[in-house]
Amino acid sequence: MPQPIASFSSNRPIAIFSDFDGTIFLQDTGHILFDHHGCGPERRAFLDESISTGENTFRKASLELWQSLRVPLDTAFATLKEHLVVDPGFHDFLNNFAFDRRIPFVVISAGLRPLLRRVLDESVGKAKSRSIGIVSNDGVISADGANWTPVWLHDTELTHDKARSIREYRVRHAKANPLIVFIGDGVSDLAGASQADVLFARRGLKLEQYCIKNGIPYTPYDSFTDIQRELEIxxxxxxxxSAAQTPAEAAADGPVKAML
Incomplete structure (x- = not known):
């Protein structure tokens, strides 16, 4: 069901929440590491399927996957650098839209913060990476890489309840009443998508399929270029x-300043 983006209020500050794996980057960071340095692709695929069928919880399967890793962080990052491909429109979206228009951009993920931050540092540069918020699980990784211990953000079967994180953001910025944009691709994004005012689902993947099946308004995208074009409205x-703001007007925008 298409969503009428033009009908949304233009008098509310915007905040963008984006999934990481399969959204900003076209591959899954965890899958790459599990396949190369952990349980291997067959066991990983089995555990993924067991989550889909309900035979296993996301939390239990994720714990086994992360604990299967036997690789130092530097080596893990080198593997990610070799295999990860960024969405072709992401850098332009981030620099010439989100940053240029002073729109808070937050990564919301079930991945591990040390990996996410380091990949962002490499992709966009450390200075710009610091302007990107990350709400995710964390991880304790031994120096020799023999022990990877995920630290779940929430004590739930989801490990990170994205809906809860967005609700908490709304509460913290209730006076600003932000318009929440959510960008995702898969099943792990369903909770976060439920809290969005404006929802983008990658075309042909499970989040879009869920939206179609359940009549949820959304806008499909193939790259961040599509998202930028829609949000320009x-x-x-x-x-x-607005790009037409004077420097004085921009400096006076308290609600946006508080959200950055």
């Missing part, structure tokens, strides 16, 4: 993010 006359 929201910021044309938005007093918080």
């Amino acid at each position: 929201l910021v044309v006359s938005n007093r918080f993010h």
